[in-house]
Structure formats: structure tokens, C-alpha cells
Amino acid sequence: MIGYAFLLILAFSAVAYFVGRSTGSRFVATAGGKVHSLPGYHGAFVALWVGLPALLLLLLWVSFQGSAIDRMLLASLPETLTAGKSASEIDLIVSEIKNVAAGRMFSQPSADIVTVAERLQGWHAIADWAMIVVAACLMIVGLVLSRRLLSPRFRARNVVERIISGLMIGCSVIAILTTLGIIVSLIYEAAAFFRMVPFTEFLFGLRWEPQIALRPDQVAGQGAFGAIPVFVGTLLISFIALLVSVPIGLFTAIYLVEFADERVRAVVKPVLEILAGIPTVVFGFFAILVVAPAVRDFSNVLGLAASPNSALAAGLVMGIMIIPFVSSLSDDAMKAVPRSMRDGSLALGATPAETMTKVILPAALPGIVGGILLAASRAIGETMIVAMAAGLIASLTINPLDSVTTVTVQIVTLLTGDTEFDSPKTLAAFALGLVLFLVTLTLNIIALQIVRRYREQYD
Amino acid sequence: MATVAEMPRETQTFTTVRTPDAAPRPVKVRGENVNVFYGAKQALFGVTIDIPEKAVTAFIGPSGCGKSTFLRCLNRMNDTIVGARVEGKITLDNRDIYDTDLDVVELRARVGMVFQKPNPFPKSIFENVAYGPRIHGLARSKTDLEEIVVSSLQRASLYNEVKDRLHEPGTGLSGGQQQRLCIARAIAVSPDVILMDEPCSALDPIATAKVEELIDELRTNYTIIIVTHSMQQAARVSQRTAFFHLGVLVEEGPTDHIFTNPIEKRTQDYITGRFG
Ligand SMILES: Nc1ncnc2c1ncn2[C@@H]1O[C@H](COP(=O)(O)OP(=O)(O)OP(=O)(O)O)[C@@H](O)[C@H]1O
Ligand SMILES: [Mg+2]
Numbered sequence: 001m002i003g004y005a006f007l008l009i010l011a012f013s014a015v016a017y018f019v020g021r022s023t024g025s026r027f028v029a030t031a032g033g034k035v036h037s038l039p040g041y042h043g044a045f046v047a048l049w050v051g052l053p054a055l056l057l058l059l060l061w062v063s064f065q066g067s068a069i070d071r072m073l074l075a076s077l078p079e080t081l082t083a084g085k086s087a088s089e090i091d092l093i094v095s096e097i098k099n100v101a102a103g104r105m106f107s108q109p110s111a112d113i114v115t116v117a118e119r120l121q122g123w124h125a126i127a128d129w130a131m132i133v134v135a136a137c138l139m140i141v142g143l144v145l146s147r148r149l150l151s152p153r154f155r156a157r158n159v160v161e162r163i164i165s166g167l168m169i170g171c172s173v174i175a176i177l178t179t180l181g182i183i184v185s186l187i188y189e190a191a192a193f194f195r196m197v198p199f200t201e202f203l204f205g206l207r208w209e210p211q212i213a214l215r216p217d218q219v220a221g222q223g224a225f226g227a228i229p230v231f232v233g234t235l236l237i238s239f240i241a242l243l244v245s246v247p248i249g250l251f252t253a254i255y256l257v258e259f260a261d262e263r264v265r266a267v268v269k270p271v272l273e274i275l276a277g278i279p280t281v282v283f284g285f286f287a288i289l290v291v292a293p294a295v296r297d298f299s300n301v302l303g304l305a306a307s308p309n310s311a312l313a314a315g316l317v318m319g320i321m322i323i324p325f326v327s328s329l330s331d332d333a334m335k336a337v338p339r340s341m342r343d344g345s346l347a348l349g350a351t352p353a354e355t356m357t358k359v360i361l362p363a364a365l366p367g368i369v370g371g372i373l374l375a376a377s378r379a380i381g382e383t384m385i386v387a388m389a390a391g392l393i394a395s396l397t398i399n400p401l402d403s404v405t406t407v408t409v410q411i412v413t414l415l416t417g418d419t420e421f422d423s424p425k426t427l428a429a430f431a432l433g434l435v436l437f438l439v440t441l442t443l444n445i446i447a448l449q450i451v452r453r454y455r456e457q458y459d
Numbered sequence: 460m461a462t463v464a465e466m467p468r469e470t471q472t473f474t475t476v477r478t479p480d481a482a483p484r485p486v487k488v489r490g491e492n493v494n495v496f497y498g499a500k501q502a503l504f505g506v507t508i509d510i511p512e513k514a515v516t517a518f519i520g521p522s523g524c525g526k527s528t529f530l531r532c533l534n535r536m537n538d539t540i541v542g543a544r545v546e547g548k549i550t551l552d553n554r555d556i557y558d559t560d561l562d563v564v565e566l567r568a569r570v571g572m573v574f575q576k577p578n579p580f581p582k583s584i585f586e587n588v589a590y591g592p593r594i595h596g597l598a599r600s601k602t603d604l605e606e607i608v609v610s611s612l613q614r615a616s617l618y619n620e621v622k623d624r625l626h627e628p629g630t631g632l633s634g635g636q637q638q639r640l641c642i643a644r645a646i647a648v649s650p651d652v653i654l655m656d657e658p659c660s661a662l663d664p665i666a667t668a669k670v671e672e673l674i675d676e677l678r679t680n681y682t683i684i685i686v687t688h689s690m691q692q693a694a695r696v697s698q699r700t701a702f703f704h705l706g707v708l709v710e711e712g713p714t715d716h717i718f719t720n721p722i723e724k725r726t727q728d729y730i731t732g733r734f735g
Contacts, residue, residue, distance in 0.1 A: 338578070341581075342539075343578070344574065344641070345580070345590070346567065348568070358590070358594070363580070
């Protein structure tokens, strides 16, 4: 039904456009050069006045129809069904009614339920039709009113421009509001967690054993929520990843910018883009199946003991994942250094390598550092690879051959499986998420600030 | 009438009208039958020219006629342009600069270049000038280096204006000061030849006058080649002038001669402002 409503609005708007445009053309024919706007703008003006309010109405209607009908349904439930039932049992009955109304029947429903379900179906039909009728009326009113506004001197062009920019503002507001909503819910849940576990214990505690009992009969640990081992694990893996990706990515970029000829560039760049496009899950099993065994064998040869899911393996693979990121950002930073700098250095008799290290790199350094910070924030927030290849046990160590866990891995494990939203175990995930969010946000802001300041230097 | 560049290559004639100096100077740079191509497009057609030592030679001509192209041949900066190809022979002190065993890095140390837009590095004034001596290892000690920097800045008549802020960024200077900084930077590696591609086109008249004055002073020690769009500038600073048109060197001779009674019709038309 909603699909038809959209089609109707589209069709109406198209009609409105042509109506407006023909009015505009008539103005041009009669008033000549004194008409302010081109006929197309008159058309767009009318179309916007017809389409937008109807669209808005549709959205509101759809978002409130469900709850309104639910309330009516609850109020109209016969005594026979609700007598002596608890709230959750009534919920069950309501969902059964909805299922029956939607034609999903698993067993023969009782007669009472069938009557209520039929009534519900009727309401839905009425609501749908009412929506279409109201929308149509609104569109007709819009058409009539906006046509009345048209005149040769009417500034349709400016008004359309304003409406469109209003629409764009609306879109960006939606994006911002969503972000705010996510942050608020994070803070809300994290606050609930900090009511159960002291803030200082979370930030400075050295033991992380969140698997506490959800039900009294479960056998589980006491629970400890000191996040330091998790943070250290995250930093260790990210550090290994940067250790891999920064040199490789940077040197790749230097090579591509300064030394590679056109043909090499034509091959290497797309290959790097492929690397950037590989899903992280794939990197994850690459880590498990190839890198982790290799790390273990290699350290055995050296006489060292490596755990099967060592931080080194996860970090190496994560490093490979962010190579294209580092290289493309450094590439951009170096390309942004004006050619005249390079020419100036070469004309003084510097070799390309001297030009690179003494002129281009220093000039591009802020951009490169910004890129590395962005890569770091990527590494810290990366989930899939570590969820597959890193450990679950939070041990406080900086030995890369040991198994460590990360913030993202803990969030995943805390929120999958048996969960209950008022236990500190589950809420801890939100506290971790909040910390993760704050750290990556800070990194991103610093990085973007650096990159921006440096861009201003040359433009 | 078809221009030379449009004629088939075999039938093109590239005669250059030459007027020698009354008292000839020794030749520093010599181009013999130089052709330059950008990909398939030919930009210079058989340019042959002798450039005298310790004098200012000006290249003039309408936009796109190949002045910069020829200038860039002289320090092989064309090597850095993808697809550019140079034919013919160019010698510096009778040595072929396109010879395979000549080190282009050394060549560029001997043939400095100043660009159209001042392009100081984003480093301090001191570091800008010290850059060349550092990479070529010209200074044995720190005091040596300081001496080179100060004397280069003095020769570029910039020292008095910047002596209190040698360690502030070179990009913070005014346009004219930046251009003189670039000249100081070029001088610091003690080149024999300085190439200048429209060095004053981004400067105001006062800064231009300063740079011109400087060029006149530098002439006693360096061979200078300057590309300019300003006829007055060519007349003021140069001793010899070469007029290019559509990739061909049309006429070259003593500056006062070129500007007072040019022989070629095209030269005449250009300097009287009839085209270009
Ligand atoms: N990098 C390049 N790639 C391709 N063609 C080029 C390149 N540089 C110059 N050209 C061409 O070579 C010809 C000569 O250019 P050049 O820059 O030498 O002219 P110019 O005399 O310096 O002009 P202007 O006075 O405008 O600086 C022009 O037709 C130009 O389009
Ligand atoms: Mg030029």
C-alpha cells in the first residue's frame, strides 16, 4: 500500500510540474521579458509544494500507524481474553492476533482471537486507505494554493533554491541526529555500567574476567572489570599493525610518486585498491589459516613458545589490511606538494632521492602523520580480524607471541550468546564501546586537523 | 601563408638572422640544431645559438614559442617531463651536456635556475640557501656554510632585509624577497650559468626593479639567460637578445640592435607590438 502511495505522489508531482510549467510558459507568452523565473522553476515550485508535504505526511503516518492501532487493539480486547492475565501473557496474545491477521497460523486459533484478528485487518485496511485519501487531499490543496502564488514577478527560482537547500540541510541533520543518538545510547548504557562497577576500577583495574553468572545456577567466575589488559592488548596489536603498514605503505607511496614509471603505476595502484577491497573476514581466515601457523612454526624454530592465536599474527594481518590506507593517504599528501618544490630542488642538482627525503617528505609530513593517525584509529576499531585471530582471554602482556584480546573482541563476545541487559557483563560492552569511540574520535579529529592545516599551506 | 611549424618537416627552413657583437665575447653555452619534441609534437625546430660568457642574454617571443622549452634544455630539466625528447647538441664550455657520462646532477649544480613563480622550500631562509651547498658538500664546517649563506644572500641583495630573521620560514617573505631568495639559493652552489624563466612576472614594479638591478650586478660573475615577456626588461638588462617564433629562433643579436633596427620582418612586428 505504501508503495502505491509513493507512486501516487510521484505521479501527482509530475502532473503538478507540468501544470506549473505551462503556467510559467503562459506568463512568458503574455508578459514577455518581465517574467522573473523560467517556466521550469514555476513547475518545480508547484511540484515541490505538492510532493513534499505529502511525502512528509506519509512518513509520519507510517511511523505512527502501527502504535496507534496497537493501542486501539489493546483497548478493544474482550474480557474473555485478558481476564487474569499478566502483561507479558497479554503481549503473547497480541502477537498471536497479529500473526493470525497477517495469515501466519500455526495452530487453530480460538474464535475470540479470530474475531479480534478480523477487526484488526479491517483497521489496517481503513488506515491504509485513509492515508492515501488524506495524502491526495493534501496534494490537491498544495496544487491549488501554490498555483495561486504564481505570477509573472513571482521569484520561483529563488524559492525553489531555498526549498532545495532546506532539503539538503534536512539530510545532513538526519546524519547528525543519528550520530548523536548513537552517542547518547552509548553514554546511557555505559552510565548504567558505571553504577555497578566503579569508574576507577574499570579504567585502572588489572584483571578482566567479565564472564559472571547470569542465573544463580550457573557456574562462573566472580567477575572483574579492570580494562587495562584489554587496552594493552588493543594497543599491542595496533602497534604491530602500524609497524607493518607504515613502512610498507609509506615506501610504496614514495616509490609510486617519485620513482615508478607510468606502466608500473598502472599496475600497482589497482592492485592496492583490490587489497583495500578485500573483506576483513577474508583477512581473518588468512590470519588463522596461514599467518598464525607460520608465526608458530617460525617461533618454534627459534625456540620460543608462541600461542596459537598470537598477537603477532593478528597484528601482521591487520597491518597488511591497512597498507593501502597508509599508502593512499601518503600518496595524496606527497602529490599535494607543489611540483615547483620538486623542480626547485632538482634544478639545484639534487637527486630524486635527495629531493624526496629533504623537500617532499618534510613538506608532506603533516599529511602523512595525519594519514597514519587515521590508520591507527582504523586499526584500533578493526573488529573482524581480531575477533577471528586474536584471543579471548585478557592477559596483561606485551609479548607479541602471547595471546591477547582487544576491546572490539571483548565487545563481540560480551554481546553474543546469553545476554541480559541489566548485568554488568553486558553493560561492560557499552563502556568499552564508549572508550573505543572516544579514542578513535580523538585520533580522527587530531588527524583531520593536521591534514587540514597542512592543506591550507599550499592552496 | 603557412607557418614554418605547419610545413612538412623536410621543406622547413630554419634560417636565423644573426648579428655578431662588435667585440665578441667567449662562448659559454652553444646550441646546435636543437629539436625538442613533447610526445609527437615538435616544440623547437633546429635552434642554433651561441650564448656569450658573463653577459645577459634575453629570450623573447610570443607565448608558446618555445622559450622555456629551450631554457629547460640547458640544464636538462626537460628530462623530468614525461614524453619530452631533445635532439641536437648542446655544449657547456665545449662539453656536450647530453653526453651519457655527464652527471646531470653536476650539470644542474653548474647551471642554476630561477623559476617564474618564486618557489622557496617550506624551510627557514637559512635552510633554503644552505640546501644546495649541503647536498653538494660545498661547506666543510658550520662556519663555512654560514659564510656561503651570508655571501649568497648579500649577492642577491637580500641580506640586509633578512639578516635578523634567517631562521624564519622563507615562505613568509614578500614575493619579491622570495624571488631574490631563490636567486640566492641558486647562487649558493656557485653555478657558472643562471637560467631565469620570467623571474619578474609575479612581482610588482618595485620588486621587479630590484631584481633587474640584481641581474645587472650578477652579470659580472655569471652567464645569465633570462626569458621575459617585457620588451623593456629585455632592453634594460640584456646585452644580447634572441627572438623565438613558433619554435624557431628567428633572429638574434646585440640587444640595442634588435630593438632599434631588427632585420627580420617578424622581429620588427613583435617588438613594435603588432602581434604576440
Ligand atoms: N610539458 C609539456 N608537454 C607538452 N607540450 C608542452 C609542454 N611544455 C610546453 N609544451 C608545448 O611546447 C610549446 C612551447 O612551450 P614553452 O613553454 O616553451 O613556450 P614559452 O615560449 O615558454 O611560452 P610562455 O611565454 O607562454 O611561457 C608550446 O606549444 C607548448 O604547448
Ligand atoms: Mg614559458
